[in-house]
Amino acid sequence: MKHQKLFTVLLTGLLVSPVYAAPPANDDLANALKIVLPYSQSQKTIDATTEASEVFPPCTFSEASVWYQYTPKKDENVVFDTLGSDYDTVLAIWSGEEHPLTEIACNDNSLLTTQHSQINTTLKKNTRYFISVTGFNKETGTLHFNAKTLESLNNDDLSGAIEIVGETFSYTQETTKASTELKEPPSKCGKDGNTTVWFQYTPRTETTMLLDTLGSNYDTVLSIWKGSKHPLTELTCNDDRDEETIQSQLSMTFRANSTYYIKINRLNKDAEQTDILVFNATPDEPGSTEPPDSTDTPDLIGAMGMGIDADGNPIETTASFSGTITTETGLSGNDLTINHTDNIAISVTVQVDNAHIDETADILMVVAIPINDKTVIYYMRQGTAWEEWTGQVALLEAAEKTITLQKTFTRTLFQGSLNQLPATSYIFYMGYRLQKNGHIIFNGTDPIRLKVQ
Incomplete structure (x- = not known):
């Protein structure tokens, strides 16, 4: 009976005593996580705090910060984002060694959503930068933090098409200054804007691939072409993956040892916007992905x-x-x-x-x-x-x-x-x-x- 009473007392104490969860490991500037690009991480920010001398991001009111740090070895154009997070984030980049830091860039809502944040900026070599993610109006949740180097615009013309290699392929680049060639044909899935970039794919065996532009910050059209020079012949295309997504996605079976060209162009060009393209290619099972929009992608047998x-x-x-x-x-x-x-x-x-x-x-x-x-x-x-x-x-x-x-x-x-x-x-x-x-x-x-x- 004595042991039973002791157990009851201990159990009652556990139930009524407050439980204090530890804040994230990178809650303070001094513990900022060092990152190497490309970088992607998920973490809970539920118990994140704000330091006493911490400067709030200037683009909107936000608190509950977590911190990252990055020191590029060369001048780099980098994009940071919180795409996939389940709460309203604010992203900021800072210089300095301790609070109060100096703000370099800040973003509340990216052009993709009203909840996630995205910044692309040029960083100087051998300079340490701190990146903070805070919650709008103190919101917290599950954070997805991503960082990538933006590739140079070498694939503006068909002759510079970037080759898709490997089982999976992902490429992120700024396309703001992309142009259209003189004899470049428009896609059937949407009137071309004045910015297009090119990729090419030559599989060794017959391969079905799922291509998409998910994660890009603008309205894309994705199309596949055959030929060796302009004007090429379009095989298939897609404007929007679905009614709620302005990025593109399509699946197609590519024949062995045949070269295909993939074009991505922008709709509704905004002169003041910096365009960030994310292009992905992953293996897909034949017939496993229905065309998102039957008016965009014909039901092809070949x-x-x-x-x-x-x-x-x-x-x-x-x-x-x-x-x-x-x-x-x-x-x-x-x-x-x-x-x-x-x-x-x-x-x-x-x-x-x-x-x-x-x-x-x-x-x-x-x-x-x-x-x-x-x-x-x-x-x-x-x-x-x-x-x-x-x-x-x-x-x-x-x-x-x-x-x-x-x-x-x-x-x-x-x-x-x-x-x-x-x-x-x-x-x-x-x-x-x-x-x-x-x-x-x-x-x-x-x-x-x-x-x-």
Whole structure:
């Protein structure tokens, strides 16, 4: 009984005695956490305090601070932010060695939200800077603090496109002074502003990637293109990830050993704003990510098609094409190098433009054989035979006449041995021509490429 009473007294004491939680380890300036870029950290700030001689951030009333410090080894353009925090933060950068410090920059609300903070500024080498995060009106919670070096604007033009390397890729840069090239085509997902930057991706194997601009502080358009110089051909694009997000996101399967260009441009340019782009590329499962906005991203089976009218002028289309070369040895792809003794099958699956379903059309098949940089010989399939073609649209004969277009269909362009063909490169095109107006829709953005050796 005596032990039971003692236990009761101890338990009662625990229940009624106040519990004092310790403040964060970096609550005071003297304990500011040293950081190395890139840096990302999460911590609770519930019991953060304000020191007696601490200067409040001048951009708004806030208290309950935690502290970081950074000393760059060279002059750097750096962005700090609190994106992902669950309370209203205030971010400030300071110089000095003890309180009261001298404020360099301060931000309450970034352009992205009314709760998170973001600062980008140039820091001098071998100078120690202190960074404080406080809570608006003394708010506290779970803080997410991030710091990155802003990369130089070397990818303003297509020729300077930055290569995406590694399984995951993230790139942060200031794009305020980005421009648009003379022949650069606009995206279908939104009227381009006057600032665009470029990335490129050449996977070694067929890869599905999720691309996004989440974390950027401006309204982006993300688009993917094929070609080697302007004007490129757009494959797919996205303006806003969803109704509440002005940044972009899309998923696409990239074919092995094919080079793709990714363009990011800004909508609604604000002359007084400093633009910070965050571009991310991560692996994605095929079909795991639905397009955020079906009006932005067509439901492609492969690459978006090209269209021309009866006079050869470009027209828009939502049709898409997926071409495949299959060998008897098990190789498969739309860009292969094979031996002339191999037996192969070349086929294309077409997803018809919604506006063309149930229309009457002819099936067209063409192969281009580059002789040198200036000369290309064309052959068209007429029925089952391949005949030389002059390249004039009006003289292009059909491989198959008068079919009714369904949602999808597949055709074989070639099947058999290559032993009678010269060892060179071949580019195969397939499409359909509407009988009512002569419009031609074909796989011009991503044709089938075959090199015979």
